[in-house]
Amino acid sequence: MDLALVQTALELGLICSLTVLALFLSYSMLNVCDLSTDGCFTLGAAVGAVVAISGHPLLSLPAAMLAGVCSGFVTAILQTKMGVDSLLAGIIVNTGLYSINIAIMGGSSLLNLNKTDTVFTMAKDALENTPFAGQYKLLVAAVAVILVVVLLTLFLATRLGLSIRATGDNPDMVRSSSINPAFTTIVGLCVANAFTGLSGCLLAQSQKSVDINIGTGMVTIALASLLIGRTIMGRGSILFRAVGVVAGAFLFRLVYTIALRFDMPAFMLKLVSSVIVVLAISGPYLKKQWPLLRRRFLGAKARKGGGSEC
Amino acid sequence: MLTLSHISKTFNPGTVNEKKAITDLSLYLEPGDFVTIIGSNGAGKSTLFNAIAGSFYTDSGSILLDGKDITFQPEFRRAKMMGRLFQDPMRGSAPGMTIEENLALAAGSGGWFSRITRRDKERFREQLALLDMGLEDRMRQPVGLLSGGQRQALTLLMATMVPPKLLLLDEHTAALDPATAEKVLEITKSVVEEHHITTLMVTHNMHQALELGNRTLMMDGGNIVFDxxxxxxxxxxVDDLLAKFRQGAGKELDNDRILLS
Structure with a gap:
């Protein structure tokens, strides 16, 4: 297998791992399945592209993150202060974001960044004539991921971070520690969606285009990566688990890339990720149910056999 | 310390499932009071605690704690002044987080971005050692690994770490084995005495109800029938107590878990 493919998988894996880290915070820690992830990813991509096109490639990153924070804030307010179910809140925001994203892209569903300065072209220029010239994408993605992992790990050890973790673990206990679980949910979703926005922004700039469907299915892909990461790393310290999440994202992309090599059509990505999520979530459940199913099946067979003798 | 005046709470009003859980209940507690509460099934003991803690707002009446009107304060704000333990030992702590992290949240000191310092850890270690359960050597283990008794003792520590003005104990030893229950009760007594915490304790042990504390309430039909x-x-x-209940409530005490000895 050639190295360029592994490198592409690593680049894509790292960029998407930011979304996986976002779900690590919202899904694993806060216990909220944030279905606005797809729209928020596209939002980050659109905002980042528009800001980069206007000539501010560096500013595009914080802008995309800020857009993500706004999206997360709306999702969080809907579910904590307005009585909307958390899954529904995500779906509603996701739907609304579709219009907003097209509006941000100036009414078009596709933006081209071929001739635009992006953080990647900046890195490419800076690394020219150094041994790393070919790895500029990888370096940008790696720096972003390392920063996010370190910041997230530090954040989760603060009192606010602990409160967010406890909110997913036992909201009663959070309340009895005089902390408002609505507040921790809002903060958690804002931070998580900032990462999602950044992830979308980086993907758009690395592939030099934004299309309105860039984020479609992202939540399932990210969940698959998250669950793969959890399976290979198990339970440990937060840093350990965060690194596992990134590894999961890379592994997912690698398997996918290999599958492409074996002539799997590219459109199969989303089905594969759906199957992985189903396996990872229902696997442990079915394993637990298996002895019972077996007993019932064998029992029925024995009864049937016994009946024929009478 | 705590003044409840004429509080009422009806669940599912206007439906066939309407349940008047508390009816026009008034109660005054002196600072430092340790009050035990007994009552029949559905007498409103837990509802009373929920009303005081703010799990829901009462339909009428007012609640004052230490001279401050908390009638419309949300639960998490009241929690600053109150500690609460449930019968279920799992309710008071976060299983996926370590003992240290649970204690840090309960201690509630420092700003939002403060981290657990070495001094915090030393303080936690000292306080855990007082429980005499060996938890001080397991501070980095997830709470989910502890037994029910250990978790309840930890919850008690968390609830009283910053001594609250009011401690609500809702049959907090009922789900533990007798030896552990005895131990958790001992810890409860010493913590309450040390900090002079005003305490309300629901129990189904008649003997305990008379032995512990300085005042006993009996509840039935959403009100206090004997004080x-x-x-x-x-x-x-205990026999006198049962007779008093019959006199106050006009029926026998029918709590299916009551312990008479």
Whole structure:
């Protein structure tokens, strides 16, 4: 297998791992399945592209993150202060974001960044004539991921971070520690969606285009990566688990890339990720149910056999 | 310390499932009071605690704690002044987080971005050592690995770490094995005495109800039917208590878990 493919998988894996880290915070820690992830990813991509096109490639990153924070804030307010179910809140925001994203892209569903300065072209220029010239994408993605992992790990050890973790673990206990679980949910979703926005922004700039469907299915892909990461790393310290999440994202992309090599059509990505999520979530459940199913099946067979003798 | 005046709470009003859980209940607690509460099934003991803690707002009446009106304060704000333990030992702590992290949240000191310092850890270690359960050597283990008794003792520590003005104990030893229950009760007594915390304790052990604390309430049908303190209480036996209940409620005490000895 050639190295360029592994490198592409690593680049894509790292960029998407930011979304996986976002779900690590919202899904694993806060216990909220944030279905606005797809729209928020596209939002980050659109905002980042528009800001980069206007000539501010560096500013595009914080802008995309800020857009993500706004999206997360709306999702969080809907579910904590307005009585909307958390899954529904995500779906509603996701739907609304579709219009907003097209509006941000100036009414078009596709933006081209071929001739635009992006953080990647900046890195490419800076690394020219150094041994790393070919790895500029990888370096940008790696720096972003390392920063996010370190910041997230530090954040989760603060009192606010602990409160967010406890909110997913036992909201009663959070309340009895005089902390408002609505507040921790809002903060958690804002931070998580900032990462999602950044992830979308980086993907758009690395592939030099934004299309309105860039984020479609992202939540399932990210969940698959998250669950793969959890399976290979198990339970440990937060840093350990965060690194596992990134590894999961890379592994997912690698398997996918290999599958492409074996002539799997590219459109199969989303089905594969759906199957992985189903396996990872229902696997442990079915394993637990298996002895019972077996007993019932064998029992029925024995009864049937016994009946024929009478 | 705590003043409840004429509080009422009806669940599912206007439906066939309407349940008047508390009806026009008034209660005043002196600072430092340790009050035990007994009552029949569905007497409103837990509803009373929920009303005081703010799990829901009462339909009418007012609640004052230490001179401050908390009638419309949300639960998490009241929690600053109150500690609460449930019968279920799993309710008071976060299983996926370590002992240290749970204690840090309960200690509630420092700003939002403060981290657990070495001094915090030393303080946690000292306080855990007082429980005499070996938890001080397991501070980095997830709470989910502890037994029910250990978790309840930890919850008690968390609830009283910053001594609250009011401690609500809702049969907090009922789900533990007798030896552990005894131990958790001992810890409860010493913590309450040390900090002079005003305490309300629901129990189904009649003997305990008379032995512990300085005042006993009996509840039935959403109200207090018998309230005794001081010398009169010292002279009471379990049989007297049952007779008093019959007199106050007009029926036998029918709690299916009651312990008479």
């Amino acid at each position: 005794v303190a001081g010398e009169e209480r010292d002279a009471l036996t």
